[in-house]
Amino acid sequence: MRRRLLVAVVGVLLVGGCGSIPTSGPVTRVADDKGFGESTVRYAPALPVPGASPQEIVLGYLDAMLAFPVSTGTASAFLTPSAAKGWRPLDGVRVYSRPKVSAPVADRSTDVDGDDAGDRVVVRMSSSQIARLDQQGRYTRMRGDSDLTYGLQQVDGExxxxxxxxxxxxxxxxxxxxxRPFNIFMFDNPGRRLIPVPVYLAVGDQLATSLVASLARGPAVDDDVTRTYVPKLESLRTSVPISDGVADVEFDEEFRTESESTQDHLSAQIIWTLRQVPEIEGVRLSGGATVLTRNGLPVQPIDSWGAFGPSTSGTHVYGISDDKVVQIDEDRIAPLTGDWGKDARGAVRVAVSDSGVAGVLQGRSQVRVTNRAGSAPRVYGGSQFVTPRWDRDGVLWLVDRVGGSTRVRLVRDDVITALPIGSLAGLNVTTFSLSPGGSRYAVTADGGVYVGMIQRSDDNQILRLTDPQPLAVDAATPTSAVWASDTQLAYLSGSKISRQVHYIRIDSSAGDSDVGGGALLPDVGADVLALGAGDPQTRYATDTKDRVWYLPPDGTWHVVKSAEVTGLTYGR
Structure with a gap:
């Protein structure tokens, strides 16, 4: 029984299917009420036709894997009995285009099925690779051609x-x-920050089950940055039903022996992950006979545990104008309160937060740091500083380049320390950005965009940066990459029209050729991008004439009528 339940749970992880799936029938169209924009077509493919040729069997098998809601029952009918028994359809998903199925050729090899099946043939299927999803739904972009070889033999004359x-x-x-893209949520090592992990899952009635099952698989084997409080997949009960807006998540493991902190972290992971299912308003989470409660209530609201997520404080856009640090809010530009709004002392780049202000001075060999009012100054030396960043803990990140290598240093409580950064040292970094939740970093360097993780110790000390991973950016000369969310970046890059704002997910899965669905920037040579607050986020860019361009939600780009502005950036 346990094995059958496990197979059921893992199955919905990959395919998001639902119960009572027909094995044959017509294509039907139904209403899409889930809000994910998926196709409304439902398709039940046909079973093998008696007397079908080897080529027709392979074509039918490929077609059977396109059933929706997804079922592998029809596809298994195209396999020999022993092949159907050993087939592992839950090992992942491969996405292809332009398939070609060859004519069969004789197979003189040893009988692969162990049966007395008579003649054997081989049919090849070639295609262009698009992507692969692992068992958890994590996306890997693929390029190039792929060839699969199918050995066929006769069973009862077929x-x-x-x-x-x-x-x-x-x-x-x-x-x-x-x-569709979703996130499952792990924690960082100290258990202070939820870290979204992007996955792709099929939409459908079993989406909630798919999300929880994906989450229950835990971090990747080689992941030393994240941790989970969720019990293993084997402990998850069959499905996650939703009734009257309440999702019931049940595990076999007893939670009574777990600490209150562990129970809270487990609840946060489940609820943040299930927030993506529109019809869920609350979650009832149980393990054995224990029901985890929130404020004594058995149903935890879907908007609870917000403190573990990214900071909800407003993001502002800043710049330097007439040697003053200015704050930019829509069409208004005003000097920053405090000394920096009176005299920026020749700063060319600036970082602003509640924790303080840091300005890269002329020549980019010094950074002047003060509190928000502009007092208690400290100066740190270096070479070729890029724009500094403050994180949510009040730590200042300084990135510069010394002796041909990139260096990252942290300033905490007036103490500056170098951070191990792996292969990031070998990149010529031009912009550096921290994700809203503080778990990732992004850089533009050497004509590309790269993303890496921030590893912390159990006591919340920053230990190192993982090696930067290049994103599959197809647009030319990307610059000024900034975080649009914890799993998506925006950047400026050339296009057939002019330099535009592009978006891309951190798994390189979508958005690279998309300019964000908004109005196009005029051909003004945009060079620096900043994103403000709001949903959708407001966008700002400066051009070669140091003008500030502003795009309000549902509007068009226009120039903010004010003095020239340089050093455009975002902060708190």
Missing amino acids: WRIATPQAGLLVSSKYFNDYF
Whole structure:
């Protein structure tokens, strides 16, 4: 029984299917009321036709994996009995385009199925690779051609596939129609910050089950940055039903022996992950006979545990104008309160937060740091400083380049320390940015955009930066990468029209060629980008003439009529 329940849970993780799935029937169209913009087409493919050729069997098998809601039952009917028993459709998903199925050729190799099946043939399926999803739904972008070889043999006079591939194969159209990006939420090592991990899952009635099952798989094996408080997948009960807006999440493990802190962290992970299901208003979370409560109530509101997420304080945009630090709010530009708003002392770049103000001085070899009012100054030396950043804990991050290598130093309580940064040292960094939740960093360097993780110790000390991973940016000469969310970046890059704002997810899965669905910037040579508050976020950019361009929600880009502004940045 346990094995059957586990298979059911893992199945919905990959395919988001639902119960009572037909194995044959017509294509139907139903209403889309989930708000994810998925295709409304439901498709039940046909079973193998008697007398079908080997090529037709392979084509039918590929078609059967495009069922929606997803079922592997029809696809298994195209396999030999022993192949169907050993097939591992839950090993992941491969996304392809432009498939070609070859004519069969004789297979003289040893009988792969162990049966007395008579003649054997081989059919090859070639395609262009688009992406792969692992068992958890994590996306890896793929490029290039792929060839799969299927060995077929006869069973009771009918051709069947004896060597299926591991996992599922779906077309790019199917993927675009039914899969959507979501996040599952882990914690950092000290348990202070929720870290979203991007995944792709199929939408449908079992989305809540898919999300919790993906979360229950925990961090990747080689991940030493995140941790989880959620019990293992084997402990998750069959599904996550939703009734009257309440999702019931049940584990076999007894929670009574867990500390209150562990129970709180577990609740936060589950609730933040299930926030993405529109119809859920609350969660009832139980383990064995223990129901985890919030303020004594058995149903925890879906908007609870907000303190573990990114800071909700407003983001402002700043710059330097007439040797003064200014704050930019929509069409208004005003000097910053305090000494920096009177005299920026020749600063060319600036970082502003509640913790203080840091200005990179002329020549980019010194950074002057004060409190918000501009008093208690300290000066730190270096070379070729990029714009500093304050994190949510009041730590100042200084990035410069010394002796041909990039260096990252942290200033906490007036003490400056160098941080181990791995291969980031070898990149010529031009911009550096911290994610809203403080778990990741992004840089533009050497004509690319890179993302890495920030590893912290159990007592919240910053230990190191993981190696930067390049994003698959197709647009030319990306610059000024800033975080639009904890899993998405915005940056400036050339296009057929002019330099525009582009977006890309940190798994390189979507958005690179998209300019954010908004109005286009005029051809003004935009060079620095900043995102303000709001949903959707307001956008600001400066151009080669030091003008500030502003894009309000549902508006068009226009120039903010004021003095020239340089050093555009964002802060608190």
